[in-house]
Amino acid sequence: MIKSYNDLRFLVTHVGVKSPEDIVVVSALRATLTRGKKGGFKDVLADELLMNVFKATIERTGIDTALVQDITGACVQIASAIQCRLIEIGIGAGVESMTADYYNRRTPYSDKISVVPCVADCQVPMGYTSENVALEYGITREDQDRFSVESHRKAHAAQQAGRFKEEIIPCTVTQIDKDGNQKQVTVSDDDGIRPDSTLETLGKIRAAFGKDGTTTAGNASQISDGAAAVLLMKRKTAQKLNLPILGKYITSAAVGVPPRVAFASQAIYTVKALEISDEKVNPNGGAIAFGHPLGCTGSRQVATLFPELKRQNKRYGITSMCIGSGMGMCAVWEAEY
Numbered sequence: 077m078i079k080s081y082n083d084l085r086f087l088v089t090h091v092g093v094k095s096p097e098d099i100v101v102v103s104a105l106r107a108t109l110t111r112g113k114k115g116g117f118k119d120v121l122a123d124e125l126l127m128n129v130f131k132a133t134i135e136r137t138g139i140d141t142a143l144v145q146d147i148t149g150a151c152v153q154i155a156s157a158i159q160c161r162l163i164e165i166g167i168g169a170g171v172e173s174m175t176a177d178y179y180n181r182r183t184p185y186s187d188k189i190s191v192v193p194c195v196a197d198c199q200v201p202m203g204y205t206s207e208n209v210a211l212e213y214g215i216t217r218e219d220q221d222r223f224s225v226e227s228h229r230k231a232h233a234a235q236q237a238g239r240f241k242e243e244i245i246p247c248t249v250t251q252i253d254k255d256g257n258q259k260q261v262t263v264s265d266d267d268g269i270r271p272d273s274t275l276e277t278l279g280k281i282r283a284a285f286g287k288d289g290t291t292t293a294g295n296a297s298q299i300s301d302g303a304a305a306v307l308l309m310k311r312k313t314a315q316k317l318n319l320p321i322l323g324k325y326i327t328s329a330a331v332g333v334p335p336r337v338a339f340a341s342q343a344i345y346t347v348k349a350l351e352i353s354d355e356k357v358n359p360n361g362g363a364i365a366f367g368h369p370l371g372c373t374g375s376r377q378v379a380t381l382f383p384e385l386k387r388q389n390k391r392y393g394i395t396s397m398c399i400g401s402g403m404g405m406c407a408v409w410e411a412e413y
Contacts, residue, residue, distance in 0.1 A: 090326055091410065092391075096312035099155045101409070102319040103137050104379040105129055106304035107247050109266045109366045112174040116263035117301040120249045126171040126303040132245035133167070133305050137319055144307075151306050151375055152407055155325045164313055170376065171303040172369035178299055198402065202339065203285040203296070210290045210341040217290035220340035221278040224295040224364045226354075231361025232271035239360055239387065240266070243379040268298045268367045295340040300367025304375035321412050322382040326392075328407035330399070340364060342398070360384060373397050378409070385411035 090098075107129055110116040117125055134141060143165050148154060151168030158166060189195050209215065234240065246264035253259075273294070283289035284296070314321050347357055360380065363373070377395035385393050396406035 094311065096310065096315075098311040099158050099308055099325040100311050100314050100412075101306055101308055101322045101324065101378065101382065102314050103133050103307040104243065104304070104322060104375070104382055105132050105136070105245050106243055106372075106376050106379040107302055108244055108263050109268060109300045109302040109369060109372075109376070110263060111268050111367065112178060112299035112301055115175075115267045115301060116251070116261065117173065117247075117249065118175050119252045120173070120247075120301070122171045122173040122176065122301075122303070124249070125173065125247070125301065126169060126305070128247040129169070129171075129245060129303045129305045130167075133307055137307060139165075139307065139317070139319070143317075149371055151308065151325070151378055152328045152405075154306075154308050155328075158308060158310060165307070165309040167305050167307050168375055168378075169303070169305040170369075170372035170374055172371040173301045174299045174369055175301050201285070203289075203291050206291040206296070206339040206341045207285050207289050209345055213341075213345045215290070215341045215344050217279075217283075217292075217295075218275065219344055220290055220295040221275050221292075223340040223344055224278060225273050225275060227358065227361045227364040228270050228273040229361075230359060231266070231269045231365035234360035235266065235269060239383065240380070242383045266366050268300060269361070269365050291339055291341065295364065297339060297363035298365075298367035300369045302367065302369040302372040302376060304372050304379050306375050306378045323385070323409050323411040326408040326410055328405065330403060330405040332403045359388075374405075374407075378407075381409060382411055385409075386413045 107125055108116065110118070112118070133139070144167060145163035146154060146157060146166040147169055148166070149168075149170050154163075154166035154168040157163045190199070210220070244264060246262050248260055248262045250258050251261045278292070278294040281292040281294040284292055308325065311321065311324070343357075343362070347354065369376075374395065374397055377397070381393045381395055385391065391411055393409050393411065394406050395409065396404065398404050
């Protein structure tokens with residue numbers, strides 16, 4: 077929505093217009109997303125997983141690592157630093173080993189902080205807030221299961237068609253079996269996708285948050301491990317280094333509301349409230365099928381977005397995610413191919 081002259085000026089000067097000052101993406105790669113505790117990366121530490129993605133980024137672009145001035149777990153933060161002329165080149169990276177870090181979570185809060193109502197709200201498990209969303213907006217168990225089935229169906233179709241080959245880097249890692257034996261395995265496919273999911277099979281899964289609940293392990297985002305990295309710089313820098321340009325960063329926004337979730341109930345409500353066509357939302361499946369390795373999701377979405385825009389011959393895309401404590405964020409990107 078255009079609210080001011082500055083908004084209009086921004087659209088005229090940034091959207092659909094190439095400038096040497098544009099913040100562009102020259103590489104966006106990811107490791108596969110694998111099931112927490114069970115998948116291909118169950119025995120891999122987060123730093124090793126991210127190292128594989130960094131190495132692939134360096135090898136494929138040929139970038140001199142001395143030129144990379146900052147690496148942080150936020151694509152927009154790197155883009156902002158470049159815009160502010162704090163750095164010229166940076167990597168927005170993300171990694172999460174929920175195998176290692178998720179199951180024994182619960183960061184302690186000071187008693188002086190935890191008594192504040194909004195802080196207490198943020199400690200409510202996401203499953204219960206999912207139930208609150210479903211109840212408040214009339215989203216049924218069948219609605220959520222159907223959304224989950226579609227996510228897995230689209231993800232499986234995309235995987236079978238080889239749509240993720242451009243963004244995924246195979247990782248050779250050490251796996252340990254139940255007897256302690258080690259073996260080297262190359263992990264190159266997302267392993268959380270369940271192509272056999274149906275309304276019937278999902279309907280048999282018991283509710284996870286109360287016997288009359290609607291949120292289940294089948295219609296919630298999976299606990300997963302993954303890593304991704306996005307290499308950003310100004311257009312003039314990319315041209316000087318003769319690097320390919322996948323697209324550019326346009327803008328982003330973050331907002332806060334009462335805590336929401338990354339489960340089917342929240343996704344269904346958001347799609348309906350914004351009146352978005354289902355075909356535009358996660359055309360290759362979403363977090364319910366792939367998993368939601370928390371710190372990796374933003375950069376992973378960028379790695380998935382640009383190849384898909386190219387495949388569909390589309391120009392603009394949005395990445396979005398929830399943030400703990402009831403916040404949400406999205407970014408707008410423009411593809412070039």
